Amino acid sequence: MNSPKDFTASVGADMRVTQKRVLFVTRRTSPQVKSFDEERVQAFPEALIRALLAIECLFIVLVFLSLFFNAPLEGIANPTNTPNPAKAPWYFLGLQEMLHYFPPVVAGIIIPGLLVTALFVIPYFDINVEAEGFFLRNYQRRLTLSMGISGALSLFLWFFDVYVALVPTLIIAGLMLLAALSSTDSPNRLRRYLASRPISWWIMTWFLFELIVLTTVGTFFRGPGWSWVWPWRS
Amino acid sequence: MMPSTIETYFNKIERTRVWRSIFRSGTGNSTLRNALAIQQNVFLHLFPTKIRKRMLDLGATWYLGTLTLGTFIVLVVTGILLMLYYHPSVPQAYTDVKDLRFVVSSGLFLRNLHRWSAHTMVFLAFAHLFRVFYRGAYRAPREFNWVVGVLLLLITLLLSYTGYLLPWDQLAFWAITVGTNISSAIPFIGAKIRFLLLGGNLVNANALLRFYVLHCAILPISAVLFLAVHMWRVRKDGGLYVRASEPSAGSTHQHASEELKKQ
Numbered sequence: 001m002n003s004p005k006d007f008t009a010s011v012g013a014d015m016r017v018t019q020k021r022v023l024f025v026t027r028r029t030s031p032q033v034k035s036f037d038e039e040r041v042q043a044f045p046e047a048l049i050r051a052l053l054a055i056e057c058l059f060i061v062l063v064f065l066s067l068f069f070n071a072p073l074e075g076i077a078n079p080t081n082t083p084n085p086a087k088a089p090w091y092f093l094g095l096q097e098m099l100h101y102f103p104p105v106v107a108g109i110i111i112p113g114l115l116v117t118a119l120f121v122i123p124y125f126d127i128n129v130e131a132e133g134f135f136l137r138n139y140q141r142r143l144t145l146s147m148g149i150s151g152a153l154s155l156f157l158w159f160f161d162v163y164v165a166l167v168p169t170l171i172i173a174g175l176m177l178l179a180a181l182s183s184t185d186s187p188n189r190l191r192r193y194l195a196s197r198p199i200s201w202w203i204m205t206w207f208l209f210e211l212i213v214l215t216t217v218g219t220f221f222r223g224p225g226w227s228w229v230w231p232w233r234s
Numbered sequence: 235m236m237p238s239t240i241e242t243y244f245n246k247i248e249r250t251r252v253w254r255s256i257f258r259s260g261t262g263n264s265t266l267r268n269a270l271a272i273q274q275n276v277f278l279h280l281f282p283t284k285i286r287k288r289m290l291d292l293g294a295t296w297y298l299g300t301l302t303l304g305t306f307i308v309l310v311v312t313g314i315l316l317m318l319y320y321h322p323s324v325p326q327a328y329t330d331v332k333d334l335r336f337v338v339s340s341g342l343f344l345r346n347l348h349r350w351s352a353h354t355m356v357f358l359a360f361a362h363l364f365r366v367f368y369r370g371a372y373r374a375p376r377e378f379n380w381v382v383g384v385l386l387l388l389i390t391l392l393l394s395y396t397g398y399l400l401p402w403d404q405l406a407f408w409a410i411t412v413g414t415n416i417s418s419a420i421p422f423i424g425a426k427i428r429f430l431l432l433g434g435n436l437v438n439a440n441a442l443l444r445f446y447v448l449h450c451a452i453l454p455i456s457a458v459l460f461l462a463v464h465m466w467r468v469r470k471d472g473g474l475y476v477r478a479s480e481p482s483a484g485s486t487h488q489h490a491s492e493e494l495k496k497q
Contacts, residue, residue: 038286038288039287041285042265042268042283042284043268043272043284044268044271044283045268046290047281047289050290050297051297054300054301055301055304055307058304058305059308062305062347065346066343066346066347066349067343069346069350070342070346071348073331073332074405075404076403076404077324077328077402077403077404077406078404078407079407079436086409086411086412087408087412088412089394089395089409090353091356091360091391091394103419104415104419105420108417109420116384120384122367122372122380123372123373123377201368204364204367208364
């Protein structure tokens with residue numbers, strides 16, 4: 001729009017009757033309209049019936065579960081008789097596992113506090129919205145950075161004997177290294193996949209992996225005094 | 235084809251004055267009527283009247299959000315029924331749960347259903363969170379709904395945790411003792427927070443009452459409120475996220491910058 005007299009714009013007197021969309025196209029550009037002519041359905045009944053059916057199927061599963069497995073009920077609460085081990089509900093056993101290694105301030109307050117904060121702010125990090133592979137840009141710097149951080153973290157976990165958390169960290173670090181050495185058009189499907197993963201994927205996958213491993217260990221592999229037990233040997 | 239008897243009766247009911255005074259969507263099976271059925275209903279109004287067909291694919295969402303809501307509904311219904319047999323006092327709480335198991339008709343089944351649904355809800359809420367993350371569905375314009383979702387996950391965990399104490403057995407008592415001991419590790423105010431939670435220095439009858447009030451009133455009401463916001467925001471943010479149909483922010487930026495380069 002070099003000269004203001006390139007165009008004139010006005011709306012007719014009947015504007016309120018027939019609404020029009022006015023589009024100004026500047027020189028040497030073309031209007032690009034992305035239109036999505038997707039098939040749409042009525043939410044009622046199509047979506048609601050499906051949702052109801054899904055819930056119904058889940059309910060049937062829950063009913064069968066409840067018919068065949070009884071909810072646990074132990075003796076009446078007795079403050080003078082501490083069971084060994086005293087375990088929290090399963091979804092907190094990852095944290096309880098951490099409590100075994102670190103002081104309560106770290107394992108009970110700082111780690112969960114950071115986790116919850118991180119979960120809340122995820123969508124407000126606008127870096128890399130295109131979600132392109134982490135190692136596709138600034139290769140050298142990113143390789144050094146990722147290996148440095150996972151190395152430091154591994155040393156830290158090793159120093160405190162947290163082997164349960166160390167193993168998943170090493171596996172993820174190994175996969176990151178594999179991703180760094182792979183290209184997005186590698187003949188191997190796994191390598192292609194890993195090479196195109198963004199940094200957010202790596203962090204979340206590490207977190208999910210740790211969560212699953214720590215919860216499983218806390219639930220099945222911990223016995224009296226939080227010692228290691230094999231579940232099939234009890 | 236002749237309409238079945240049930241259908242005829244239903245059509246008759248639909249035309250009665252009382253029915254039409256409650257449901258203003260009219261009769262028949264027209265598009266307008268289906269749209270009005272959503273729009274004219276205060277609860278269904280949370281949902282859009284029309285949605286993209288691909289949102290209904292199992293692969294798009296695995297229905298994890300819907301199923302989490304389903305477990306919540308089961309929990310509310312079974313929870314209210316359980317409340318009819320339960321006194322939040324020591325040691326009556328324990329004997330009530332024992333009675334549910336051995337005396338009350340279907341009491342065992344009711345408690346089982348409540349317990350397994352609770353565990354399933356925690357699991358499904360986590361699964362829903364990770365699924366939304368890996369689909370990238372948390373990105374703009376859905377950032378705030380992600381935040382509401384994380385809040386709902388925390389409420390779910392608290393609901394499950396406060397419910398854990400109510401049977402007042404050894405399992406309950408020591409799980410809550412372990413958990414609330416952690417809160418005393420908060421610097422400076424830890425002991426105060428623990429006292430506030432338990433209504434005392436130990437897990438005792440006061441703690442049971444507080445957890446009962448949290449479990450049966452405060453937390454479920456907050457859950458319902460945030461659930462309403464969560465589902466309403468799905469509609470306001472442009473429906474469920476379906477990857478390929480989204481106008482991606484990245485590509486349009488790219489297009490604009492390419493255009494600039496040409497000039």
